[in-house]
Amino acid sequence: MTSRIVDRLSSVITVERAQFALKDHDGDSDDPAGWPTPAEVAGRLSPQEGGSWFEATVNWAVFLSEAEWHDVEVELELWDGRPPEGGPEWPRSRVAPFFATSGLVYACPLYGGDPPPRPLDLRRDAAEWLVRAEVRPGPGWEWPDEERPPVGVERWRVSFWPAEGSDPRLTNAPRRGGDSGSVRRYAETVARPL
Numbered sequence: 001m002t003s004r005i006v007d008r009l010s011s012v013i014t015v016e017r018a019q020f021a022l023k024d025h026d027g028d029s030d031d032p033a034g035w036p037t038p039a040e041v042a043g044r045l046s047p048q049e050g051g052s053w054f055e056a057t058v059n060w061a062v063f064l065s066e067a068e069w070h071d072v073e074v075e076l077e078l079w080d081g082r083p084p085e086g087g088p089e090w091p092r093s094r095v096a097p098f099f100a101t102s103g104l105v106y107a108c109p110l111y112g113g114d115p116p117p118r119p120l121d122l123r124r125d126a127a128e129w130l131v132r133a134e135v136r137p138g139p140g141w142e143w144p145d146e147e148r149p150p151v152g153v154e155r156w157r158v159s160f161w162p163a164e165g166s167d168p169r170l171t172n173a174p175r176r177g178g179d180s181g182s183v184r185r186y187a188e189t190v191a192r193p194l
Helices: 039-042 181-190
Strands: 005-017 019-024 054-056 060-064 070-079 093-101 102-110 127-137 154-162
Touching: 005 019, 005 102, 019 070, 039 054, 039 060, 054 093, 060 127, 070 102, 102 154, 102 181
Parallel strands: 070 154
Antiparallel strands: 005 070, 019 060, 019 102, 054 060, 093 127, 127 154
């Protein structure tokens, strides 16, 4: 069976100190036990040849960019099974396990920033996922205003699918509504209805 995309969300994130993050809305969590801390996974990143440029754990993933400071387009995707490989147009690709406690995830600057009005809804609380990070060069540096970060350096795609493999129940699963405790907490945080 061919995997199908369930949902996608695009955003533009400001990369600072060559890093940005993916966050589950619940943030730091010690549950489930045995997963590395966000600080431990961030410490594994290395700009050296062959070094790690993407690491994930409970509620956090950290990405190492090619440039210190710029705006980057990040596309988050939810699939009902393992998505197809990106091919040569996505020259760097890596898969890692990720545990999401609320199932509401978004890309953000590593050093702060407000959650977006709408996260990617993984349709489940407290679930383990596999996540593939892919990066490719952008159309080229543009820096029209020295007060703002440059753009066009690179583009990222981050795909989620169930760690246990394919789940056809996700294929047509709607976004969770206000009856979900995770969605209610998120809406209260951003003070906007989802």
